Amino acid sequence: MVALNSTEMAERLLELAVERGAIRYGDFTLSSGKKSSYYFDGRLLSLDPEGAHLIGNALLPLLADAGVSAVGGPTLGADPIVTAAAMASWQQGAPLPAFIVRKEAKGHGMTQMIEGPVPEGASVAIVDDTCTTGGSLFHAIGAAEEAGCTVGLVLALLDRNEGGSDAIRERGYRFETLLTAGEDGRIRPA
Template sequence: MNDRQRLKEILLEKSYRQGSFTLTSGKTSDFYIDGKQTTLSAEGAYLCGKLILELILKQKEPIQAVGGMTLGADPLVTAVSMVSFLEKNPIPAFIVRKEAKGHGTGNYIEGLKNMPAGCRVALIEDVVTTGGTLLQVIERVEAQGFKVGAVITVVERQEGGVKTLADAGYTLESIFTREELLS
C-alpha cells in the first residue's frame, strides 16, 4: 500500500463523519472532515507532511517556508517542516494568527525569524471548502512582503475553493478531492 492510500484510510477512519454540520464558511453539510483527528495522529501527520512536501518540491520555483492559518494548519506545517528536515531539505514553518497578537510584537505571523525576508512560501490547510480562509492567509502573508508560491490542502471539498483561489490568481493543489477521498 502506498503512502497516499494509507493516508486515505486514516482520513476515513479518523476524520470523516456523516451527519448535519455547519462549516467554517457558514455552509451546512451532511458530512464533515475533521482533519485535525488525522493530522494530530503520528502516522497521519507524517504521511500528510511527506505528501505535501512532495507537492512543494515539484513547484517550478523553490519554496523557502511553509505556513497556514492556526489551528487547522498548525500540525500540518510542523509535519512538513519536520519531514523536510529528515529528508535533508529543511523548510521552516510559520503560523498565521486569526487575530493580531494583543501584546508583545502584535504580529499576525509567528516564525518570522526562521524565514528569509520576501521569500516564496507554500500555504497549507487541512480542508478547503470555499477558500475564504486561504484568501485571508494570502492577504496577511503578502502584506508582510512574502510571495505565495503554492497553495495546498489535504482535502478539497469541491465546493468552490478551487474557483475562489483561481479567481484571485492562485492554483489550489490537493492530496485528495472529496470525490477521490470518498470513492
C-alpha cells in the first residue's frame, strides 16, 4: 500500500464515494428537513475498510494540529468515523480515545449522554459525516461542553455549504472538512 498525503486521501475518498454509491443524485429530504438534489451517505464510506482507513488517516493531521486529546460525535453518523480515527491514532503511536454522543441521555444506569472514555477537562474534536445546518454537531458540542470538555475542533466528512459550517465558525469554533459541495451539488476535496 502506497502512503498518501492528505490531499490524495481526500481525492481517493471522493473516488471511493462514487464507486460505493455514497453520492446519489435525485430528490431527497435531509435530516435537517431541507430538500436536496443529492444525497451523501457517509456510512457507505466510514463502514468500508478502505474508507475507514482513509478517513482515520486523513483526520489525524487535523486532530494533531488542533491538539485535542479525544474525538467524538453524534450517533449514528460519527460512530464509525471516531472509531477509525481512534484506531489510526493508535497505529501511529499517538492514541486518541473516541466517544459517542447519544441523541438523549439513557433513562437507566448512569443516565449518560456521552459513551466512551472522555478525559475530564479534555480538549476534544467533534466530528460527523455531513454538515448541513450543523444541528447534530451543535448537539454534540453542547454535550461535550456540558461534560466539562473544551471543543478545539469541529469536523465533517462533507460540508454541504448550507449554513452549518458558517454558524459553527460564527460561534467561535474551528471547522474543517475533507469534502465540500458546491451550489450545483458537485462534491470535491476540500
